[in-house]
Amino acid sequence: MNSNRRDFLQFAALAAAGWAFPKAVSAATTPPHVVVIGGGFGGATVAKYLKLWGGNIDVTLIDRAASHYACILSNLVVTGALPMDRINLSFDSLKTKRGVNVVQGEALSVDPSAKEVVVNVGGTTYAYAYDKLVLAPGIEFINPAGNYNDQLTPHAWKAGPQTLLLKNQLASMTKGQTFVMTIPKAPYRCPPGPYERACSVADYLKRKVKNGKIIVLDANASIQAEPINFGNAFTKTYKGILTYVPNATVNEVDSSAKKIITAAGTFNANVLNVIPNQRAGRIVTAAGLANDATGSWSTVNPLNYASTVHPDIHILGDSQATGQPKSGHMANSQAKVCADAIIRAFNGEEPDPNPVTSSACFSPITSTTAAWLTASFQYDPVSKTMKRVDASFAEAAKPTSDGMKQMFQWANNIFADSFV
Numbered sequence: 334m335n336s337n338r339r340d341f342l343q344f345a346a347l348a349a350a351g352w353a354f355p356k357a358v359s360a361a362t363t364p365p366h367v368v369v370i371g372g373g374f375g376g377a378t379v380a381k382y383l384k385l386w387g388g389n390i391d392v393t394l395i396d397r398a399a400s401h402y403a404c405i406l407s408n409l410v411v412t413g414a415l416p417m418d419r420i421n422l423s424f425d426s427l428k429t430k431r432g433v434n435v436v437q438g439e440a441l442s443v444d445p446s447a448k449e450v451v452v453n454v455g456g457t458t459y460a461y462a463y464d465k466l467v468l469a470p471g472i473e474f475i476n477p478a479g480n481y482n483d484q485l486t487p488h489a490w491k492a493g494p495q496t497l498l499l500k501n502q503l504a505s506m507t508k509g510q511t512f513v514m515t516i517p518k519a520p521y522r523c524p525p526g527p528y529e530r531a532c533s534v535a536d537y538l539k540r541k542v543k544n545g546k547i548i549v550l551d552a553n554a555s556i557q558a559e560p561i562n563f564g565n566a567f568t569k570t571y572k573g574i575l576t577y578v579p580n581a582t583v584n585e586v587d588s589s590a591k592k593i594i595t596a597a598g599t600f601n602a603n604v605l606n607v608i609p610n611q612r613a614g615r616i617v618t619a620a621g622l623a624n625d626a627t628g629s630w631s632t633v634n635p636l637n638y639a640s641t642v643h644p645d646i647h648i649l650g651d652s653q654a655t656g657q658p659k660s661g662h663m664a665n666s667q668a669k670v671c672a673d674a675i676i677r678a679f680n681g682e683e684p685d686p687n688p689v690t691s692s693a694c695f696s697p698i699t700s701t702t703a704a705w706l707t708a709s710f711q712y713d714p715v716s717k718t719m720k721r722v723d724a725s726f727a728e729a730a731k732p733t734s735d736g737m738k739q740m741f742q743w744a745n746n747i748f749a750d751s752f753v
């Protein structure tokens with residue numbers, strides 16, 4: 334095992350060893366009510382652990398969908414290697430095993446002074462009162478200029494129908510055709526994800542589409558994650574198939590013509606996969622909580638993920654602006670810190686002063702091999718920020734078939750830890 338990988342695992346284990354469970358909220362009190370918006374990796378995990386650790390707490394989890402389609406592994410659905418069912422995560426265990434009240438509805442607005450969130454449930458609006466509100470709505474897209482239409486040029490960056498649209502478009506490619514994809518300006522959901530998609534699509538073209546080509550238009554100046562593995566894949570494994578173009582800021586998209594104008598030139602595609610720039614989920618912006626310097630993400634206290642504007646509203650996962658990567662593993666990790674801190678707050682206690690979080694991403698490089706990336710973060714009391722633990726930051730030396738096996742084990746673990 335690579336020494337940095339060992340450091341990552343040892344650091345995570347030691348950090349967990351130094352932490353004690355929060356005291357459960359007493360059954361003698363009226364149960365406080367936590368409302369969670371968004372049942373993805375952040376929201377599902379915080380709902381589960383509030384019930385698991387919290388004792389006498391009522392938890393309502395609200396998601397617009399009946400189940401959650403994970404983005405994790407979704408690039409393999411795009412290439413047809415996995416069925417959609419593999420990434421469909423049910424809320425049933427959260428209901429039956431954990432006692433979470435799960436509601437299918439769209440959160441529309443938040444009233445922080447009344448401590449209420451307004452939700453559209455099947456066409457009727459209801460106000461849900463909360464003692465603490467957790468917002469974990471993931472991301473929203475900043476659509477590019479032009480006649481952009483995500484039904485014609487799918488992003489497939491929120492899993493579900495978009496994943497199937499892109500899968501079908503890829504499957505329809507024939508001899509000599511070109512797949513063009515964009516990589517958004519950082520920060521965006523899943524730093525290695527777009528490069529992973531480029532590799533998965535290139536591998537598919539290599540195997541199934543004679544003389545098929547992929548052009549990767551990156552708005553950033555260089556590869557944003559796993560530069561060794563993706564760099565090698567782009568220049569060696571997919572030489573002659575994949576063209577990587579940095580500094581390709583998107584100026585305009587014509588979805589009907591499948592044409593894209595960028596700072597690095599104009600490109601025509603047979604399949605055009607535009608992954609737009611991103612910001613916090615819409616409910617966060619609607620609540621006035623996208624308050625970082627760019628107005629895109631939410632500033633929070635990393636000891637408890639409380640908003641710096643309204644301390645009874647917690648924001649975690651992709652929507653927050655702590656500088657930690659926007660990954661499902663990280664959303665799961667932050668959710669545990671948040672659940673712990675909320676339970677302590679209900680008991681009149683301060684949050685754990687030394688939280689640790691971690692993130693792992695596994696990336697298929699070919700249909701039989703995968704690479705990985707790990708990082709842990711620790712609270713720095715001086716700067717009051719989460720700082721990356723350098724010894725934990727590593728990428729795989731090379732993609733391997735073992736990496737592919739570990740990827741499926743890791744995905745099973747993170748799916749179960751968040752949803753079961």
Ligand SMILES: Cc1cc2nc3c(=O)[nH]c(=O)nc-3n(C[C@H](O)[C@H](O)[C@H](O)COP(=O)(O)OP(=O)(O)OC[C@H]3O[C@@H](n4cnc5c(N)ncnc54)[C@H](O)[C@@H]3O)c2cc1C
Binds near residue numbers: 396651
């Ligand atoms: C192709 C790809 C590959 C990836 N691979 C990895 C990987 O290997 N490892 C990894 O750790 N991460 C990976 N990620 C990143 C990961 O999917 C995200 O970082 C993670 O899902 C973020 O969790 P979240 O809880 O913030 O948001 P999400 O998981 O997106 O959950 C948000 C939920 O909120 C709901 N919602 C939003 N707004 C509302 C509203 N107003 N009312 C009701 N419900 C609402 C949505 O329906 C959704 O279910 C990948 C992402 C992509 C796109």
